[in-house]
Amino acid sequence: DADVTQTPRNRITKTGKRIMLECSQTKGHDRMYWYRQDPGLGLRLIYYSFDVKDINKGEISDGYSVSRQAQAKFSLSLESAIPNQTALYFCATTGTTGTGELFFGEGSRLTVL
Amino acid sequence: GENVEQHPSTLSVQEGDSAVIKCTYSDSASNYFPWYKQELGKRPQLIIDIRSNVGEKKDQRIAVTLNKTAKHFSLHITETQPEDSAVYFCAASSMGFKTIFGAGTRLFVKA
Numbered sequence: 001d002a003d004v005t006q007t008p009r010n011r012i013t014k015t016g017k018r019i020m021l022e023c024s025q026t027k028g029h030d031r032m033y034w035y036r037q038d039p040g041l042g043l044r045l046i047y048y049s050f051d052v053k054d055i056n057k058g059e060i061s062d063g064y065s066v067s068r069q070a071q072a073k074f075s076l077s078l079e080s081a082i083p084n085q086t087a088l089y090f091c092a093t094t095g096t097t098g099t100g101e102l103f104f105g106e107g108s109r110l111t112v113l
Numbered sequence: 114g115e116n117v118e119q120h121p122s123t124l125s126v127q128e129g130d131s132a133v134i135k136c137t138y139s140d141s142a143s144n145y146f147p148w149y150k151q152e153l154g155k156r157p158q159l160i161i162d163i164r165s166n167v168g169e170k171k172d173q174r175i176a177v178t179l180n181k182t183a184k185h186f187s188l189h190i191t192e193t194q195p196e197d198s199a200v201y202f203c204a205a206s207s208m209g210f211k212t213i214f215g216a217g218t219r220l221f222v223k224a
Contacts, residue, residue, distance in 0.1 A: 033211070040122065042202060042216040043157070050210075058211065090156065100145045100206055104156040 003027045006091050006105035014113050019078045021108045023091030029103070030096045032074040034058075034066060037088040037107075046089075049074055050096075081112040115140040117205050119215025127223050132190045134218045136203035139184070143205040146179060146186045147212070151200045160201075161188070193222045 004025045013019055023032065031050050035043040045058030047066040055066060063085060067075045078085055088109050092102040116139040126132050138146075147162035163170045163177045163186065170177050174193075179186045190197055200219050206212040 035214075040216060042119070043214040045211060045213065048211055056211075059213070099162070100212070101147065101159045101162065102149075102157075102212055104158070106156050 004091060004093055004103055004105040006089075006108045008108060009106065010109045012111045012113065013081055015082055017081050017112075019081050019110065021076045021089055021091075021110070023074045023076070023105055025072050025091075025093045025103075025105075027093055027095070027103060028071075029093035030071065031094045032068065033092040033094075033102065034064075034074070034076045035090045035092060036060065037090060043090065046076065078110075081110075083112045086110060086112045115143075115205070115213045117203060117213050117215040119203050119218060121218060122216065123219045123221075125221040125223065126193050128193060128195060130193055132193050132197070132220055132222075134188045134201055134203065134220075135185065136187070136205075136215050137183075137185050138205040138213075140205065140207060140213075141184070142207040144208065145206040146177070147204050147206070148177060148188050149202045149204065149214075151202065151217075153199070157202060190220075193220075195222050195224050198222045 007022045033048040034046040044060050048056050049068045065077045088107050090107050091105040119136045144165035149157035150160045151157040163179050174191045176189045200217045202217050203215040204212045
C-alpha cells in the first residue's frame with residue numbers, strides 16, 4: 001500500500017543537525033498527522049493539519065515544526081536534532097467525510113547520535 | 114488534556130485461548146474508538162472500531178465493547194492464533210479531529 005509515502009525510511013544524524021521528514025499521499029485526504037512511536041509509549045501526536053492553511057500542535061510539539069506544502073504533502077522538521085528525538089516517526093492521513101480511520105505511512109526511523 | 118490508558122502492556126496466551134485488552138479514556142467528547150494492530154516492522158493498521166452510539170461490535174474472532182458511562186472500552190480476541198501476535202493499540206477520537214493512542218499491548222500467542 002503505497003498511498004502514504006514517507007522519506008527517508010531510515011536516517012542517522014548527529015546532534016544539532018537539521019532534519020526533514022517528508023510525507024506525501026495519493027488518497028486525496030485533507031487531514032494529515034505526524035506521530036512519534038517509542039517503545040512502551042505508544043503513538044504520540046506531534047502535529048496535525050486539516051488543510052493547507054491549518055496547522056495544530058499535538059501532545060509533544062516542542063522541538064518540532066511542520067509545513068503543509070500542498071494538500072498531499074506534510075513535512076516534519078527537527079531544527080536542531082537531539083538524541084532523545086531518536087524514534088520511529090509515522091505520517092498518517094484521514095478523510096474529512098470518512099470513517100475516521102487513520103492510514104499510516106511505512107514509518108521513518110530516525111537515530112540522533 | 115486527553116489521555117488514553119491501556120492495560121496490560123504485555124499479554125501472553127496459549128493458542129486457542131482468549132485475549133482481552135482494556136482501555137480507558139478521559140475526554141468525554143470522544144465518540145470514535147478504533148483499534149490498530151502493528152506487526153513487527155510494519156505500520157499500524159485498523160482492525161476494528163466502534164462508535165459511541167454502539168455498545169458492542171463483532172467481526173469474526175474480534176469484538177469490542179464500549180461503556181461510555183465508565184469511559185472504558187475493550188478488545189476481545191477469541192481462539193487466538195500465532196498470527197495474532199503483534200502490538201495492539203487502542204485509541205480515542207472526537208469527531209475524527211485528532212486521535213489519541215494508548216501505550217500499546219504486546220500480545221504473544223504461544224503455539
